[in-house]
Amino acid sequence: MSEIDIAMTIYIIFMIVATFVSFKYGSTMIKKTGLFLPQALIAGTINLALGVFAIIGWFFFAWGVNEFLFFGGLVLGIGLLVVGEAVLLTTLFLKRKIWIQIYNETFN
Numbered sequence: 217m218s219e220i221d222i223a224m225t226i227y228i229i230f231m232i233v234a235t236f237v238s239f240k241y242g243s244t245m246i247k248k249t250g251l252f253l254p255q256a257l258i259a260g261t262i263n264l265a266l267g268v269f270a271i272i273g274w275f276f277f278a279w280g281v282n283e284f285l286f287f288g289g290l291v292l293g294i295g296l297l298v299v300g301e302a303v304l305l306t307t308l309f310l311k312r313k314i315w316i317q318i319y320n321e322t323f324n
Contacts, residue, residue: 220285223277227270227289228296234266235300242308243315250319252312256305263304267297 217225242259246252271293278286 220281223274224289227274227293230270230273231267231293231296231300234263234270235304237266238263238300238304239307242304243311246308246312246315247318247322250316250323252308252316256308259308260301260305263300264297267293267300271297 238259241262242255245255245258249255271290274289274293275286278289
């Protein structure tokens, strides 16, 4: 594997891990507080911030290598960020009733 392949793999894995970290935060805090919207917004913000950090890291790596690699990574990063946000919010929304029920059973 070349240096570019390794960097691309790390980039993609970091974006996927950012979505999982955001999901874990959202699920844990919805179960603890019973509040869906504020915790979903915070989880989405965490995912957005980690995605932007990954894209900025990609900029620093790819700028000196190749313009096509730079813009290709930008498009890939934005695509992964949008898909990650959509998956995160969809899964949080679909599981919200179960988590709020867990909150109600725990504290009532």
